[in-house]
Amino acid sequence: MSREGLVKKIAEEAGVTKKVATLALNAVIGGIQETLKAGDKVTLIGFGTFSVKKRPARTGVNPQTKKKIKIPAKKVPVFKAGAKLKEAVK
DSSP, rough: OOOHHHOOOOOHHHHHOHHHHHHHHHHHHHHHHHHTTTTOOOOEEEEEEEEEEEEEEEEEOOTTTTEEEEEOOOEEEEEEHHHHHHHHOO
């Protein structure tokens, strides 16, 4: 489902306009991004948890030249599905 499809679904389910649904979706996504940027996690009970994981620096190999390269440490967002979401997907 695309972002546009999700906005349409929210508008239908909530009985609001697509403009209001877009604002609501943007607010949710923005809130999650800000929280993760601050280093905290977001837990939506029954749906899942968004968090930030630190990947350590490591050595990799350039597949074209076969030379070893250093890959720097970085932070990546991760999502862990909740029990209700896992059950719904079965």
